[in-house]
Amino acid sequence: MINYEWRGKFDNAEVNGLHAEGFGGGLRDDDWWGQVNGHSLGWVCARERGELVGFVNVAWDGGVHAFVLDTLAAKKVQRRGVGTKLIATATEHAKVAGCEWLHVDFDEHLREFYFDSCGFRPTPAGLIRLE
Known part of the structure; x- marks a missing residue:
């Protein structure tokens, strides 16, 4: 059974490990706890056992x-x-917080996940790569 918690507690090493697995690029030592507490509406943690x-x-x-x-x-x-439940939980809490819009950008291979599984709709948008 997987439990989902809005603004759940986590250790930086846990998210860094998950991030390295999901996005590649090697294991980093980012301060996720400080980042999300300083800049985010919230976050969702999914835990199994x-x-x-x-x-x-x-x-x-x-x-x-x-x-x-x-x-x-x-x-x-x-x-x-x-992933779908993570987004559903995030959507629910963003709405409760008074948000009217939930945005996402993604790589093309995730199009089906975000549009078909999570209910996002395509919109015109712009992006400037700063790197």
Whole structure:
């Protein structure tokens, strides 16, 4: 059984490990706890038998716009609805907080997940790569 918790407690090492697994690039030592507490509306932790198996960050503009970032599900729980439930939980809490819009951007291979599984709709948007 997987439990989902809005603004759940986590250890930085747990999210760094999950992030490395999901996005590659090697294990980092980022201060996730400090980042989300300082800049986010909230986040969702998914745990199976105490182990962090899913995570999503919900940043916001302090008003009506929230932004889904870093949706992660451990490989061993993928295709079990964990990502979809993470987004559903984030959506519910962003709405309760008074947000009117939930934004996401993603790589093309995740299009089906966000549009078909999570209910996002395509919109015109722009992006400038700063790197």
